[in-house]
Amino acid sequence: MRILFIIVTLLFQFFVFGQGNSGLQLTPLFNGLPLELDKNYILEDSSWYKFSTCRFYVSNLSFFKDGRLKEKTNEFYLFDLDEPSSFSITFKNEDFDYLSFSIGIDSTTNVAGILDGALDPINGMYWAWNSGYINFKLEGTSSKSTEKSKSFEFHLGGYLAPYQTIQTVHLPIRNNSKDILIGFDILAFMKEIDFNKSSNVMIPGLNAVQISSILPSIFTVLPNEK
Amino acid sequence: MKNKILFFFFCVFSIGLISFSIQSDPELIEFVVPKKWPKPVYNFAKNPLTEECFQLGRKLFYDPILSRDSTISCASCHLQYTGFTHVDHAVSHGIEGRKGTRNSLVLINLAWNSTFHWDGGVNNLDVQGINPIQHPAEMDNSLEEVIRRLSISETYPALFKKAFGSTEINTATIMKALTQYTVSLVSSNSKYDQVQRKEKGISFTDQEKNGLKIFNTHCASCHKAPLFTNTFFASNGLKIDSLLNDVGRYAITQRVKDSMQFKIPTLRNIEFTFPYMHDGRFRKLKDVINYYSDGINTKDRHLSSQLITPMKFNEIQKKDLLAFLYTLTDKTFLYNKRFSFPK
Numbered sequence: 001m002r003i004l005f006i007i008v009t010l011l012f013q014f015f016v017f018g019q020g021n022s023g024l025q026l027t028p029l030f031n032g033l034p035l036e037l038d039k040n041y042i043l044e045d046s047s048w049y050k051f052s053t054c055r056f057y058v059s060n061l062s063f064f065k066d067g068r069l070k071e072k073t074n075e076f077y078l079f080d081l082d083e084p085s086s087f088s089i090t091f092k093n094e095d096f097d098y099l100s101f102s103i104g105i106d107s108t109t110n111v112a113g114i115l116d117g118a119l120d121p122i123n124g125m126y127w128a129w130n131s132g133y134i135n136f137k138l139e140g141t142s143s144k145s146t147e148k149s150k151s152f153e154f155h156l157g158g159y160l161a162p163y164q165t166i167q168t169v170h171l172p173i174r175n176n177s178k179d180i181l182i183g184f185d186i187l188a189f190m191k192e193i194d195f196n197k198s199s200n201v202m203i204p205g206l207n208a209v210q211i212s213s214i215l216p217s218i219f220t221v222l223p224n225e226k
Numbered sequence: 227m228k229n230k231i232l233f234f235f236f237c238v239f240s241i242g243l244i245s246f247s248i249q250s251d252p253e254l255i256e257f258v259v260p261k262k263w264p265k266p267v268y269n270f271a272k273n274p275l276t277e278e279c280f281q282l283g284r285k286l287f288y289d290p291i292l293s294r295d296s297t298i299s300c301a302s303c304h305l306q307y308t309g310f311t312h313v314d315h316a317v318s319h320g321i322e323g324r325k326g327t328r329n330s331l332v333l334i335n336l337a338w339n340s341t342f343h344w345d346g347g348v349n350n351l352d353v354q355g356i357n358p359i360q361h362p363a364e365m366d367n368s369l370e371e372v373i374r375r376l377s378i379s380e381t382y383p384a385l386f387k388k389a390f391g392s393t394e395i396n397t398a399t400i401m402k403a404l405t406q407y408t409v410s411l412v413s414s415n416s417k418y419d420q421v422q423r424k425e426k427g428i429s430f431t432d433q434e435k436n437g438l439k440i441f442n443t444h445c446a447s448c449h450k451a452p453l454f455t456n457t458f459f460a461s462n463g464l465k466i467d468s469l470l471n472d473v474g475r476y477a478i479t480q481r482v483k484d485s486m487q488f489k490i491p492t493l494r495n496i497e498f499t500f501p502y503m504h505d506g507r508f509r510k511l512k513d514v515i516n517y518y519s520d521g522i523n524t525k526d527r528h529l530s531s532q533l534i535t536p537m538k539f540n541e542i543q544k545k546d547l548l549a550f551l552y553t554l555t556d557k558t559f560l561y562n563k564r565f566s567f568p569k
Contacts, residue, residue, distance in 0.1 A: 113272060113352035114401040121356055122369045122397050128356040130478050131349040160479060205480040 023179040024061070024089040026079055027222060028054060031187045037081055041187075049190060051140035054081040055125060057104050057118070057133065060168075061089065064098040071096075076105065078118040078125065099173055099180075103215050104135025104166035107159040130204065132159055135166060136215065144190065145199040152195070156212045158204020165204065165212040169219045181222040188218045252276035252389060257337065260414040261423070263452050266337035268351060268409050273402045275410070279389040281568065283407030286400065288567050291375055292358075293321055293365035300358065300404070301567070303330040307560050309495035310334065310411060316506030317470075320364040327363075327470050329506035334494050334559075337409045338453050344489050344504040346459060347478045355404045356397070369397050376400070413494050413559035414452070421553070422452075430553065437550025440543055444518070447532050448490045454554065459487040460530040463522040467505050474504070486528035497555045511551060515544050 028035040031043070035051065042048045058077040063070045071094060079087045109119070110132045125134045134157040145152045158165045173180060192214040201207045255275045259266060286292065290299045303318050304310040310333035312318050318326040328344055342348035348357065358364040359372060376382040376395045383393040390399050420428040430438065441449075450456040459475050466472070466486065475484040488504050502508040508517065519539040522529065539547065559565075 111349045113269070113350040114398045116396055116398045120397050121353070122373075126353075126356070128348075128353065128360055129343075130347045131353050163480060203477075203480075 021090050022093050024091065025179055025181050026058075026084075026087060027181060027183045028081055028084075029183045029185045029187075032185065035081070035186055047143045049140065049142045049144075049187070051081075051138065051186065053137055053139040054186065055079060056136040057125065058089075058101050059105060059109075060100070060102040061091070062100050063091065063094065063096040064100070065094075065096045067098075070094055076109070076118045078123060097172065097174060098170070100168055100170045102166050102168050104157070104212075105133040105159070106166060107164070109133075110159040127155075127157065132204070133157055136212065138186070138189070142190065144193075144195045146195055147199050152199040153202060154193075154200075154211060155202045156208045158208050160204065163204050163206065163209050165208050167212055167215045169216045171219065171221050173221050178224045181224050183220050183222045184215075184218045185220075186218070189214055192217075252278040255280065257410070258412075260412070260419070260452070263414070264338065267340045268337040268405075273352065273405060275406055276389065278385070279403050280406045280410060282385045282389045283403035283405065284565070285385065285568050286404055287407050291379070292367060292372055294367040294371070295321060297321060298365055300355075303358075303364070304333050306562075306565055307498070309413075309499040309560065311499045313498070313500060316501050318364070320361065321366045324363040324366075326361070327472065328504055329501060331489075332492065332495065332499050333408050333411050334413050334492050335453055336411065339457055341457075341489070344472075345475045345478050346489055351405050351409060352401050354408075355401050369400075372400065373397070407565075411559075411565060413556040415558045416494065416556040417553040419452070419556070431549070433546050433549040434553055436543070437546035437548070440539070440547045441550050444537055445493075448530070449493050454493040455490045458490055459484065460490050460532075461486045461488065461526070461528040462518070462533055463524075463526045463529040464503060464505075464507070465523065465526075467507070470505055472504065493551060494554050495556055495560065497552050498560065511548060512544070515539070515547055519544060 030041055030049070030051075035054070037051055037054070040048060040050045056079050058079060059075070060072070061075070061077075062072040071092065073089075073091070075089075077087060077089055105119070109115070114121075119133070121128065125137065126132070127134060134155045136154070136156040138152075138154045140152060141150045142152055143150065156165055171182065193211055198207055201211060253276055255277055257266065257270055257275055287300045287304075290296045290302075292299065298321050303312040303320070305313065312330040315329075317328055318330040320326060331342075331344065336342070336351055339351070340349075342351060342354050343357075348354045356369065359367050359369065373395050376386075382395065386395050386399055386403075387393045389403060417428065417430075421430055448456055448458075448460050448462075461474075464486075473485055475487040476482070478484070496502075496511060500509055500511065502511070502514050508514050518533075519537045522533055522536065524534050524536060
């Protein structure tokens with residue numbers, strides 16, 4: 001059984017690579033430069049930021065050409081800045097001019113019971129008491145925080161109406177047979193948050209919805225000079 | 227001659243090898259839906275019941291290995307003889323005697339429920355088990371640690387192999403096994419059921435009949451037969467406990483109308499599942515009936531509409547109602563050996 005599986009996988013890979021394969025990479029940025037965990041960033045206005053956790057789900061990756069869907073994956077990918085290499089998306093090199101993906105997990109998957117792989121609750125992206133996935137998690141410390149400890153924690157999730165938090169990112173992009181590099185700027189995200197409302201969001205609700213809605217705007221396509 | 231002996235050993239060895247490599251498939255078992263009951267909500271297609279997996283789940287349910295200091299099992303708070311709940315504790319007691327904030331729930335006919343916990347926060351039975359394992363006042367453990375312990379234990383890898391075809395243990399297989407056990411806890415053989423099935427020689431007494439009438443008028447809209455819950459949420463007007471400050475379903479949905487709404491619990495085996503309500507505030511069933519009769523604050527703005535008219539039962543009516551509630555006791559369930567501690 002296992003051998004069969006390996007053979008099928010090899011054949012499949014051969015087939016896919018034969019068609020020409022490209023990858024999609026995510027690059028976290030802070031003010032336009034690659035973001036590092038646990039590094040203290042100080043801005044000119046003397047505000048400061050330090051991040052300890054940045055993880056989120058990517059799903060529903062779809063490729064379009066002239067407004068028509070050409071390919072869609074049903075995979076769920078977990079991006080974790082602690083282990084960026086564990087995040088790898090490959091796709092067939094087809095002709096497309098536009099792609100979209102979701103940040104987070106759809107409602108059907110949220111009620112589907114126990115799942116494994118990227119969706120295993122052991123990954124720390126799952127609420128047990130209010131069952132559902134945390135779509136996006138960002139933790140750290142910042143001068144912006146209203147907490148004494150200057151800490152902030154954003155665990156954004158929730159799939160029940162009217163507090164759905166899943167977001168969709170749309171990016172026009174030309175397929176030029178190179179890897180696609182997508183950046184997202186965490187400073188742009190932090191700047192949009194009203195810290196007076198809350199420096200900690202750990203439950204589904206209005207706050208989570210409002211903060212989640214910032215996410216699509218921080219993603220951009222980066223030039224790939226390779 | 228020597229060759230023949232060698233050949234013989236070769237044959238024995240090969241047969242052994244072959245029979246070792248052929249894995250017997252787990253034995254499928256049918257989930258029996260009692261006659262005239264609704265269709266179960268649980269999706270058995272995703273977790274088909276097998277004897278091997280049920281037995282694995284049963285063993286896990288009774289095994290304190292799941293708790294951080296190996297003192298508490300699921301059964302510590304969910305005792306079969308009392309309808310799979312913790313008796314005598316208003317709120318549950320976990321590891322090192324730590325107190326939780328809620329009364330432990332009964333595990334009865336879970337296959338017909340679509341949400342779990344008093345606030346309905348758990349949306350699928352398969353993921354419920356993560357809660358007690360991680361809860362600091364329950365088992366205070368981590369999934370990683372549970373997987374590690376089970377994987378190095380002498381017995382479990384082989385049992386997981388029998389149930390799932392692989393010795394690899396992960397969150398999903400642990401949860402699915404636990405669910406196979408808990409979803410199988412069906413109680414449908416109380417006196418009430420036997421009367422419904424018109425079994426020979428079984429009938430309600432006059433007192434029970436009168437109790438049933440009262441029940442149908444005042445209680446059945448929420449505690450609906452045959453499950454004795456309509457599986458929704460409601461408020462029966464309990465005043466909020468200022469220490470626990472439990473707002474019920476609102477904590478999950480953040481919708482104002484869900485404030486103070488709690489899961490409508492089943493009343494099956496209610497004779498033995500004391501204390502009652504989400505915070506265990508009533509020790510006796512009599513206290514509950516007195517509360518519904520005379521204790522409800524009908525001006526409470528969260529109170530569900532069915533309870534706005536005061537019931538004001540007289541003493542005879544109270545006794546009748548109590549007598550009816552006792553007909554929901556199912557001894558064959560409470561003492562079913564299939565559900566008891568695995569020997």
